[in-house]
Amino acid sequence: MGIPAFYTKTGIGTIVEEGKATKEFNGKKYIMETALQADLAIIKGFKADKSSNVIYNKTARNFNAVMAGAAKVTVCEVEEIVKVGELDPNNIHTPNIFIQRLIVGEKYEKRIEQLTVREK
Structure with a gap:
């Protein structure tokens, strides 16, 4: 895991602050928040190469990458696995x-990803 904790002003003077370490920087009080940690993360990717480098589609970028980095073991389900070198490193x-x-999932029904518009 990269960053084990960080300081934030969010929650100062509220119930969130209770029992947490605080520190003052430049005359302002901050709460120390610890990083998210998990024993297991099960995430959904769009495509991966055989070396397990993963790309996400649209909003799946939100927390999948964060949890992959925070978990001790990460299982990633993707729609397609391609040869190493086929994914743009960027x-x-x-x-x-x-x-x-x-793992490669099977028979995806993408109900959420269907365009829906209302009639005028």
Whole structure:
């Protein structure tokens, strides 16, 4: 895991502050928040290469990459696995060091990703 904790002003003077370490920087009080940690993360990628480098589609970029980095073991389900080198390195959202298991899901029904518009 990269950053074990960070300081934030969010929650100062509220119930969130209770029991947490605080520190003052430049005359302002901050709460120390610890990083998210998980034993297991099950995430959904769009495409991965055989080396387990993963790219996400649209809003799936939100927390999948964060949880892959925070978990001790990450299982990633993707729609397609391609040969190493077929993914543009600039498009990889989660490098293979954070993925321990890679599986291809079957028969995707993408109800959410269907365009829906209302009639005028």
